[in-house]
């Protein structure tokens with residue numbers, strides 16, 4: 001604070017302080033819920049998609065492949081616009097989403113596709129001997145998956161999934177374009193009245209950075225816990 | 233106890249087991265020897281149905297699988313529970329402690345209560361000399377200790393037959409003894425065992441019968457003293473000369 005005030009005018013300081021609460025509100029009521037809900041749904045989609053991909057059943061792996069290809073091959077912004085403006089314009093009541101819901105749908109679909117590739121790779125990285133050992137004591141495919149393969153695959157996938165999660169925190173700023181009042185939209189609204197874009201956008205950026213920093217600390221803790229059973 | 237009838241197995245065009253028949257009586261220990269690629273592992277894996285033969289049938293105790301007919305996954309699982317498999321590379325579950333590795337089969341497959349499964353696992357681990365290593369992860373164990381956990385894990389599902397695929401060949405020489413000792417103990421208890429190994433001393437001391445496999449066939453079989461000292465077949469003689477060196 002002291003450091004900042006030495007090269008910011010007192011007017012600037014007031015703007016920073018006044019905008020902090022609205023920005024924080026954007027974080028707490030939209031940025032964080034949007035991230036958490038989308039990531040949770042996305043993970044379920046991702047695990048399902050990964051299992052479809054490795055199922056060896058043509059129809060299922062085909063569906064998974066097409067889904068991943070479409071999502072990875074199109075910009076997230078376009079996906080958001082299709083879900084919110086595109087579907088909303090069809091005249092079908094059920095497809096008119098609240099901005100927040102539309103954002104959750106788009107982000108979940110997006111996370112699901114990317115994370116499914118991560119999860120698929122980590123399942124495939126588990127040695128064949130683990131499947132055989134679990135089969136040999138009588139486990140079914142699903143039991144092996146649940147008790148032996150997925151727990152180990154989880155460890156492998158924590159670093160890349162953390163990347164996706166941290167990425168998602170920042171990508172929620174795109175929801176500003178479909179009228180979700182998350183932090184970045186709040187920042188834009190503030191700038192529209194104060195005309196201090198540098199100041200307020202840097203402030204918003206700093207808040208994103210703090211969130212991501214805290215998340216990477218958390219990631220370190222989770223990794224440490226997950227690595228308890230491997231030689232370091 | 234085991235009755236293998238006319239088992240044939242191929243991978244693509246490669247015929248790995250050619251019309252193999254094999255009987256093992258209850259309580260007997262059969263050792264299989266043979267050159268690399270002769271099909272020893274595949275034979276054991278067929279007994280555990282990790283591989284499905286194209287032809288033939290296997291009976292263990294009362295249960296029979298006929299491979300010329302379609303067998304369901306459930307049938308295979310049921311059948312598989314009669315054999316306990318010990319792998320060359322241990323294949324322990326790295327995310328479980330020693331005792332959890334042993335409890336896993338009873339808990340997940342046999343639906344035994346956790347406390348009871350633990351009690352049993354502790355008993356078995358004590359028997360294989362690992363009562364002090366119960367709560368450690370596999371990476372904290374030596375190869376010999378890991379393999380003994382592997383044996384304990386296989387025993388925990390109360391199999392009627394124990395299958396060992398070169399259980400000591402990945403071990404440093406000084407660790408081989410402790411694993412063989414556990415296996416001798418099991419044999420002395422009257423367990424039915426099929427063991428792929430090139431440990432001649434073990435075979436001589438413990439085996440009731442030794443099979444020599446080559447090229448997907450059982451070339452010769454007999455009591456260890458007879459087969460090792462007076463082999464009839466030329467290929468057996470050559471192979472024994474090789475491993476005695």
Ligand SMILES: Nc1ncnc2c1ncn2[C@@H]1O[C@H](COP(=O)(O)OP(=O)(O)OP(=O)(O)O)[C@@H](O)[C@H]1O
Pocket residue numbers: 243246248266267268269270271272273274275
């Ligand atoms: N999954 C598989 N796919 C294709 N070929 C295989 C497969 N498993 C084994 N084989 C082949 O089958 C033959 C027998 O293999 P197997 O592992 O049973 O031999 P082995 O007697 O156990 O040899 P070793 O002493 O080296 O362990 C080999 O030629 C091997 O390459």
Ligand SMILES: [Mg+2]
Pocket residue numbers: 272273274397398
């Ligand atoms: Mg082998």
